[in-house]
Amino acid sequence: MRSTKAVIDLAALRHNLRTIKSIASGSKVMAVVKANAYGHGLVQIAKALTNDADMFAVATVQEALSLRKAEIKTPILLLEGIFNAKDLELVVEHDLEVVLHHWPQIEALQNFKTDKQIKVWVKLDSGMHRLGFALQDLALIESTLADISCLANPIRLMSHFASADDPEDDFSATQLEAFDQATKHITTEKSMANSAGILTQKNAHYDWVRPGLLLYGCSPLIGSEASEYDLKPVMSLESQILAIKPIKKGESTGYGRHWFADRDTNLGLVAIGYGDGYPRHAKNGTPIWVNGRTVPLVGRVSMDMLAVDLGPDCQDAVGDRVVLWGKELPAERVAPHADTIPYTLFCGVTKRVRFYYKDKSNEM
Ligand SMILES: Cc1ncc(COP(=O)(O)O)c(C=O)c1O
Incomplete structure (x- = not known):
């Protein structure tokens, strides 16, 4: 699923x-x-x-x-x-x-x-x-x-x-x-x-x-982040890598061909798009968290997926967890790349996304 x-x-x-x-x-x-x-x-x-x-x-x-x-x-x-x-x-x-x-x-x-x-x-x-x-x-x-x-x-x-x-x-x-x-x-x-x-x-x-x-x-x-005030992100928007695809220098990805690889590299296709509320106008370079590091969004966001540049030597695998915003990547850092504010990121998450509520008693 x-x-x-x-x-x-x-x-x-x-x-x-x-x-x-x-x-x-x-x-x-x-x-x-x-x-x-x-x-x-x-x-x-x-x-x-x-x-x-x-x-x-x-x-x-x-x-x-x-x-x-x-x-x-x-x-x-x-x-x-x-x-x-x-x-x-x-x-x-x-x-x-x-x-x-x-x-x-x-x-x-x-x-x-x-x-x-x-x-x-x-x-x-x-x-x-x-x-x-x-x-x-x-x-x-x-x-x-x-x-x-x-x-x-x-x-x-x-x-x-x-x-x-x-x-x-x-x-x-x-x-x-x-x-x-x-x-x-x-x-x-x-x-x-x-x-x-x-x-x-x-x-x-x-x-x-x-x-x-x-x-x-x-x-x-x-220009500030919540951790400076001892505040903790409540929402983590997460997905997974659904495919990894090698791409050659000079090739493009996504609708409209808005990004071209400047070296041979690997694209990670992530199972989230504007149909889930991820902003379509997020630009090339918007940070996305994968396996302990942030990698750049590349190409246009589609309805159900988006692409990231995992790099030429990536060790990532299909199924790996991806965080669009949350504890690992504050929404404050993401929003400017989509010319917006965190308010609209949070309000924009659509009904297709499943919500899980965790408390101390039911840590996931
Ligand atoms: C009258 C009023 N008070 C308080 C708030 C809360 O604002 P914030 O989310 O910036 O704390 C709002 C939100 O728009 C508001 O309209």
């Missing part, structure tokens, strides 16, 4: 949460598990964290309902709030917390009848100019929300960084200053830091941090 698989290390995941807690000691942790836990498996990841995370954050009501269906009782925040007034019925029924980022959501709450108390977070736009109310609207929002009887008190406040992943960019400090100024009169719980903010903006930890990528053992910072 084709052995292409993603191995998910739940012990590493919990280790990463402990590391985050030690970096942001004193803050509660909202574990971001949206987008199928960044491709790692929503329910499995949430179950592994449910005793240690203070809250889960998701993007859609459907994601929240999957967690409740799996009997996860931890508080859940909808990061983009409700998409229409009807969502409020599900919010109440499943005890979800909601972000409010624009006026139509507040109007839906004004018109909603319930005897339950809904917990809300007001999202403020401190400069990213994506979601969120203008900072100067805060007073009006506060007074409007005070008149809505189904809201639990106190409301909480949040904002989001635009470029905390670039330590050279001082815009995060500008955003932090703006958020701080606008909200310092309110003594309520606040949240600002995503993964990059947790690492680079210690003053932005506030009451709650919101790590996504860090949980999965990957650094969001340009």
